[in-house]
Amino acid sequence: MSLGLDACPFIINLYRKRMNGIAYYQTADNKNSAAATLEKSIFLLCYNAREIIQKEVIKVKILIVGASGTIGTAVAKELEKKHEIIRAGRNGADVQVDLQSTDSIKDMYEKIGKVDAVINASGGASFAPVTELTPELNEVAISSKLKGQVNLVLLGIDHVNDGGSFTLTTGVMMDDPIPKGVSAAMANGGVKAFVKASAIEMPRGIRINNVSPNVLQESLEKYGDFFPGFEAVPSSRVSLAYKKSVEGKQTGQTYEVY
Ligand SMILES: NC(=O)c1ccc[n+]([C@@H]2O[C@H](COP(=O)([O-])OP(=O)(O)OC[C@H]3O[C@@H](n4cnc5c(N)ncnc54)[C@H](OP(=O)(O)O)[C@@H]3O)[C@@H](O)[C@H]2O)c1
Structure with a gap:
């Protein structure tokens, strides 16, 4: 034996x-x-x-916005092994939220009460060359990826327990540019800076990090043509960076899963 x-x-x-x-x-x-x-x-x-x-290993209550998406599904699968998960999104989740609306974010926090960790795995952007990127097209990334994620934090601080955490999502495009990726890269860079700067002022031991994934293997059919020569990563590996952010002690970090 x-x-x-x-x-x-x-x-x-x-x-x-x-x-x-x-x-x-x-x-x-x-x-x-x-x-x-x-x-x-x-x-x-x-x-x-x-x-x-x-x-x-302390069980915590985790809100995942975008839990039905490619990244969100993998993150929920990894974290639900030990923790309680509240799934959020615009459709068919435990709680409805549209990150492009501050009222909707406030409503969501009111409904769910206090949580230990908030994860965002959502955010849209227009793909267009900089010469064709209009202010209107650029607004998608600003209102969704950038302001949506920042507002999730600004409106969420009072709803996160002492020692809790925020984990936002950026992406490889901000470090390794691709044609038509300027709008998403701009928003990702803004989120990365927000995370680094806000980490030093978070109250009550609350931490904040972001995960910057390469293109996912599971998303190659959808986005593969935009990422020639990039080495796609499996969602299971990406999900571990979110686990590190939630269960670890670091703050102000960008976890690059490249
Ligand atoms: N997939 C990749 O290869 C990859 C690589 C690097 C970075 N990223 C970034 O990671 C994030 C997630 O990517 P993904 O591929 O997992 O996306 P996805 O499969 O399209 O899933 C998006 C998720 O977010 C929710 N959602 C969309 N808009 C929302 C809104 N306004 N408010 C609240 N929830 C919303 C969706 O549910 P509902 O439609 O029900 O709201 C869905 O659950 C994006 O910002 C993406 O740019 C992705």
């Missing part, structure tokens, strides 16, 4: 009984044998280790 932690659930399930609320050990045949004593020691070791591990 392996004595590693992997064996713990097996041993615990096999031997643990709860009597009067206290973990109770009992061997099947010979309680006084040397083998039983060894098994009892292993059980107690495993039980204590499990208790310590469970205390280290």
Whole structure:
């Protein structure tokens, strides 16, 4: 039998009984044998280790805006393993929100109460060459990717518990430009600067970071032609950067998943 932690659930399930609320050990045949004593020691070791591990990973309440999207789905899948997730978006989510409307953001926060972490995985932009980018077309990225994310933070600070976090989404285009990507890059750069600057003034130990993904493997069919020569990343890898932001201690960071 392996004595590693992997064996713990097996041993615990096999031997643990709860009597009067206290973990109770009992061997099947010979309680006084040397083998039983060894098994009892292993059980107690495993039980204590499990208790310590469970205390280290604290379950938190996480709001994910854009949870039905390509990135949002992967992030929710990763974080729901340990945490409570509230999914937000314009359609069919736990709570409705349109980040382009400050009233809608306020309504959402009123409805959900306090949370420990806010993640945004949404934001649109017009794809056009700079010579064809009109102020109107550029407004999409300003109102959605830039102001939408910034307002989610400005209106959300009082709704985030002490020591909580915000995690916003930018993208590779701000560092590695592509044709027609100027509007999205502009908004991403603004969000990155907002994160770095606001981190030093966040109250009550609240942290703020952003994740800047490369083009996702899952999005290649949709966006692949815009990113020739880019090495697409799987959404599962991108989701780990959000996990690091929520469960870690860093602030003011841009997690580049390139
Ligand atoms: N996919 C990539 O390869 C990639 C790479 C780098 C960066 N990014 C950036 O990451 C973000 C998410 O990308 P994605 O590919 O996961 O997007 P996606 O698949 O199109 O999903 C977008 C999500 O956001 C929600 N949403 C859209 N507009 C919203 C609004 N105004 N208010 C609230 N929720 C809204 C959508 O749900 P509803 O329609 O129901 O609202 C959906 O859940 C975008 O900013 C994108 O530019 C993506």
